[in-house]
Amino acid sequence: MSPKNEVNPLSFLCLKFVSNVLIHSLCDDEGKNYKLVKNYLQDTTYEVIQDLLKVILSTENLDAATRFSCLEVLLREDVRRIDTGVFPGTYYEKILRVLTKSCGNLHHLNLKGVWVKEHTNLLCELLKKLKNLRVLIIPHIPDDNVLRTIVNCNKLSVVDISGECLFTEEGLRDLKSDSIKILHIGMYGKKEICQENDSSELIATVIKQLPNLNVFKVYSFTGAALLKIYENEPSFKTKLTYIHDTDTTLESLEAIIHLCPKLESANFNSPSSGVLNNFKNLHQLNCLKLSRPNYDDFNKYLIESGDRLQILKLNMIKDQRIDVSKICSYAPDLQTFECFKLKLSCTLPDTYFMNLQTIEILYCDITTCVLKYLLMNTPFLKRIVVGDVITITDGDVFRLCAECGFHNLEELWFSSARGLTIVSVELLMGHCQNLKVLGQLSGWNISADDMDYLRAIILSSNMDLILLPVGVFP
Template identity: 50%
Template sequence: MSPKNQVTSLKTFCLKTITNKLIYSLSDDEGTNYEVVANYISPTTFEVLQDLLKIILNSVNLDANIRFNCLQLLLREDVRKLDTGMFPQFYYQKILNVISSRGSGLQHLNLKGVWARDFPYLLSQLVRSLRGLKTLLIPHMADDAVIEAILTLEELVVLDISGEACFTVDGITKLKSQTLQVLDVGMFGKLSICHQENNGPDLIAELIEYLPNLISLRTYSYSGRALLKCYQKYPRSRTKLKYIHDTGTTEEIIGCVLNLCPDLENLHLDGAEHGVLEKLAKLQKLYTLKLTKCDVQEFLTFLSLSGARMQVLKLNHNKNISLDLSQICLFAPNLQTLECYQMKLTFTNLDTYFMSLVNVEITYCDMSDDIIRSIMTNSPFLRRIVIGSIIRMTDGDIFRICAECDFYNLEELWFSCAKSLTVTSVELLMGHCKNLKSIGQLNGWDVNVDEIDYLRAVIAFTNTDLKLLYVENV
């Protein structure tokens, strides 16, 4: 049987209670309770204030005015982390002013829900006022003045200025930092990073040079070309990069990557040319690999050399040649996560096992139900399985799979399109998998709303920790 709900922790209960009281007290437009509430929370630690802000600001169904009132009240000079959440346009300027006046102690600021791009001067002044920031997330918002403000942040570690750029070539080339380790810049699939130039790799190469402690260059899809520029300029230099994403990788580019990035742990290659994948075996620290439009045979050759190091594999867009998952079993015994999207899959050797696999996600792939059955029965430590392809299994198939395996570790099971499975399979999985906490998407099964409502009532009555995900068609 699925696990029982645990007793709510005292911390969670108190936070929920105080949150409800705050929302009720600050829900009037006149602000009659503002001073009383302010005095009540004045001795509160910043950790509690952060937790309250996180709950309230992420409550999307809560009126924006109440959320803003809570932000005004709870944001204090010693609060270290703030994620603003989504707000209507009317509140953008007000929120920036509140953070500027009350958020001097912030170390983490995420403005993704506030379109600060409409107020570049305020955003620049805000950044300058937060001297202790270590994480700043402002995609689509940074212009040259904001870049200059960012230069004043002496402890910045993570910066997100990705998306449609407002900065110029001169502006972005001023970005220099000894502390910055993670940078999001540019847009997926685009070579340029700002409107005025057509040679994004040159600019990225300069950023790599100016950011000596950079370990992750995210979002930008042509990092290999930038590293080639770096190699041509400084062939004996080394970077600290642990993650890059490259498109159309050539043998020349991968050679430069191997020389400049010996610490690479996570790599995403899109449309790599023939001969590239085999060379990845030289990356001794690589354990996460994402491949789009890869050569299947060359990929298996790489696995035969370096598969023991692989913990995460994500494979996309190749239905021309079948990929035998049992080969991955043999070559990658320590694999923990496997994701396949638009692939053609087989499983020929039923005597192979994924002895470390915990997470499987397969969507829009050409495969038979036998592959799903093989993955489930040959992965003894499986925790999560998501299948977004058409499944023709019946209740009898689920019964036989459960009879064969105990699924002690299984927590999430999502079959998006399984029209032959009924409420019988739901009840069987509920009763058989003792740690199962989520079953979905049941609107793709042969079940109706009344059956789901009944099962949810049983779950509530028996205090079972299980969610049945069902979205009614509108």
């Protein structure tokens, strides 16, 4: 049976209670209780203030005025983390001024949801004050002045300046840091960073000026930039452990192999024919996402180096069926397997995924035979998502439960399974001892009355199980 709901810890209950009291006290427009609340909380540790702000700022149904009042009153110099959440444009300047006035020891600042493009001077003032900042998340915001200010934040290790930003090539060339390890920049599928025709040389400069960079995220044409470096300095080495590249050529792969000896994770989109044959030279690569690869090249790579893989994500291999049982044979240590727009088959039903925990299948041609194979031959499965039409029935679920323990299964999502009824839900609820999420039940043959009945059972039995969607059924 699904696990029981545990009693929430006292710390959680106190946090919810105090945050509700604060919201009630600070929701008026006149600020009657502001001073009283500040005095009451003045001896509270920064961890408590931080947790209260996190709860209040992330409350979706709370109006912006109240959230801002709470931010204004609770914020103190010793708070180390702020995630502002989404605010209307009229609050952007106010929020920056409050942060500048009250924060001095922030380690983590996330302004996602507060798009302060028109107030970058205020943002620069704030950043100059934050001498201990480690994480800065400001997508779609920075201009050249912001980048130059970031350079002086000498403890920054994570920087998100992705999206359509206002900086120029000249500004980006000033981005130099020995501390930045993770950089999010650019947009998926877009070569230009600053409206130039070819940004590979610019990106090459950025990589060279960030000597301790481990992860270069979002930008999806990194191979061309690394090739520029390799052509000029073949002995140069990076510390990159993750890259994303599109239209990878044999030449750019050679550059990646030589310049990125620590590469552990990669996303390759539309690699040229023959490129995958040299992946065996990426000796530490264990997490791979492949889009539109050559089928024969992929098979060869799987045979030669599949035993290194722990995470495999496959997208759009046309006109060929991917044999999941062969992936099982050649990649025995696989922990995560994701498929998108593939045709799936199974020819070796006696093979087992002994380490696989997560399966995600979307927009694929999957038969009931393949689905049953994945469910029955993956003993440590924790999460399975199938976003396609499947013809599995209640009888199939009964036989699966009779043959398999599903001891580790926590999440099961079948988006379109009209052959499944309330009987299957009850079977899974009773059989899977760790099942906590079951969906997408709007795609099953289940009525609104069935859902009310099931939720009544869950509530009365104190089960820790969520049936999705939560909303009203037709």
